[in-house]
Amino acid sequence: MSIFQNLSTIKHTIPKGVTLVAVSKTKPVSDIQEAYDAGQRVFGENKIQEMVAKYDELPKDISWHMIGHLQSNKVKYMALFVDLIHGVDSFTTLIEINKQAKKHNRVINCLLQLKIAQEDSKFGLTKEEINNILSSYDYKNMENIKVVGLMGMASFVEDEQQIKNEFATLKTFYDELKVHHTQFNTISMGMSGDYELAIEQGSNMVRVGSAIFGNRNYHQ
Numbered sequence: 001m002s003i004f005q006n007l008s009t010i011k012h013t014i015p016k017g018v019t020l021v022a023v024s025k026t027k028p029v030s031d032i033q034e035a036y037d038a039g040q041r042v043f044g045e046n047k048i049q050e051m052v053a054k055y056d057e058l059p060k061d062i063s064w065h066m067i068g069h070l071q072s073n074k075v076k077y078m079a080l081f082v083d084l085i086h087g088v089d090s091f092t093t094l095i096e097i098n099k100q101a102k103k104h105n106r107v108i109n110c111l112l113q114l115k116i117a118q119e120d121s122k123f124g125l126t127k128e129e130i131n132n133i134l135s136s137y138d139y140k141n142m143e144n145i146k147v148v149g150l151m152g153m154a155s156f157v158e159d160e161q162q163i164k165n166e167f168a169t170l171k172t173f174y175d176e177l178k179v180h181h182t183q184f185n186t187i188s189m190g191m192s193g194d195y196e197l198a199i200e201q202g203s204n205m206v207r208v209g210s211a212i213f214g215n216r217n218y219h220q
């Protein structure tokens with residue numbers, strides 16, 4: 001199946017109000033251009049330098065999302081153009097994003113990553129850490145970032161019930177926070193293997209890679 005066909009199949013399964021982030025990490029610019037020509041405008045990358053290189057080459061009306069774990073010292077390279085940073089999992093990173101955004105006179109939208117998976121390998125904050133960040137004086141005084149919601153990754157398991165429960169945990173916490181943080185509008189959950197389940201559980205942003213672009217080969 002072509003990228004064009006994959007995209008159109010997936011778009012038919014995604015309701016209005018759910019944003020599709022096409023995860024193009026490891027894939028060449030030509031693949032992104034093909035998706036772009038099919039109308040896709042939102043793309044996700046997980047390495048800052050790779051995203052910057054692609055940004056340089058591709059049309060400027062693309063909305064670039066950083067979905068990977070962040071290294072603070074590289075935030076400066078994307079501060080000019082990144083539209084949404086999904087995986088913020090420390091206060092230090094938030095401080096750095098604010099600082100770099102200020103240099104460009106921008107406000108950068110961010111999502112805090114809640115750890116919902118059982119696996120140790122997944123990054124993320126606890127609910128308590130998220131509450132502490134959002135209620136802190138330092139956070140309230142950051143003028144160049146806007147936390148617009150939460151992101152989470154479910155465990156990589158076969159057990160659908162477990163995945164469902166993890167997504168439900170994220171949605172419940174998101175709804176709780178939204179009461180006091182009225183700027184919240186984004187809950188990013190769901191990937192190629194579980195995005196339909198995530199949408200059922202209330203996701204409004206899915207990050208889909210291999211189902212659009214095919215499997216990734218990390219050894220190329």
Ligand SMILES: *Cc1c(COP(=O)(O)O)cnc(C)c1O
Pocket residue numbers: 023025046067068153190191192193207208209210211
């Ligand atoms: C790679 C990645 C995705 C997309 O994964 P697929 O299974 O290929 O859809 C989504 N979210 C994050 C954070 C990723 O790193």
